[in-house]
Amino acid sequence: MKEAVHISGVRQVGPDLPELLARTARGDEQAFSRVYDVVIGPVIGLVRSVLRDPAQSEEVAQEVLVDVWRLAARYEPEHGGVMNWVLTLAHRRAVDRVRSAQAASDRDNRAALLAQTPAFDEVSEEVETRLERESVRRCLRTLTELQRESVTLAYYRGLTYREVAELLSVPLGTVKTRLRDGLIRLRDCLGVTA
Structure with a gap:
């Protein structure tokens, strides 16, 4: 066509x-x-x-x-x-x-x-980390000796609740109670809201 x-x-x-x-x-x-x-x-x-x-x-x-x-x-x-x-x-x-x-x-x-965006500031980050560590140390001193011992073993040494109980020669339920009470006191001391 x-x-x-x-x-x-x-x-x-x-x-x-x-x-x-x-x-x-x-x-x-x-x-x-x-x-x-x-x-x-x-x-x-x-x-x-x-x-x-x-x-x-x-x-x-x-x-x-x-x-x-x-x-x-x-x-x-x-x-x-x-x-x-x-x-x-x-x-x-x-x-x-x-x-x-x-x-x-x-x-x-x-x-x-x-x-x-501002560059990462190592100095301020380090200062903040040190202040947080000092706050945690201060709050750990407010715990009873048994609570501090249980929290330190479980959270700083990485032991399980059962291992903490065996190491301290106390029942597992006692360790759980100490940890719960200790963490509540730490939370309150650090001003962390649940």
Whole structure:
């Protein structure tokens, strides 16, 4: 089927777009040149409406036409016309560019936020750790000797409740009670809320 193909404003009669695209799929550069001439205007218009930036629009339009050349064999006429297929490729490329630009912007923003985050301060961390240790030591001194002994064995030496009971030669229930009471007193002394 022959249709009028508008190239540079001149009306020409020749193969229709599906036929030109089929020839392009077989590597016919002249057919591709004619497809290019017909679709480049609408492609740039669509891409520019998405991107707004003329330079990026031209770049994306060229990528779309390279896709048309590479993917011409994938065109399926039963799914729509050639122009719709090309414009769908253009729209996808333009949206991908917007998403890519947004992702780059998001990465830059995250990097800027990380750059503003104060560096780890070893001195203040060490001071804080020492103060916490001193608070724990002070609070451990408030426990009874039996509670302190049980807490020290269980939490500083890593023994199980059963091992603490065996080491101290007291029933397991007694160790559990000492530990529970000792931890409650430590919590209260340290001002930790349950």
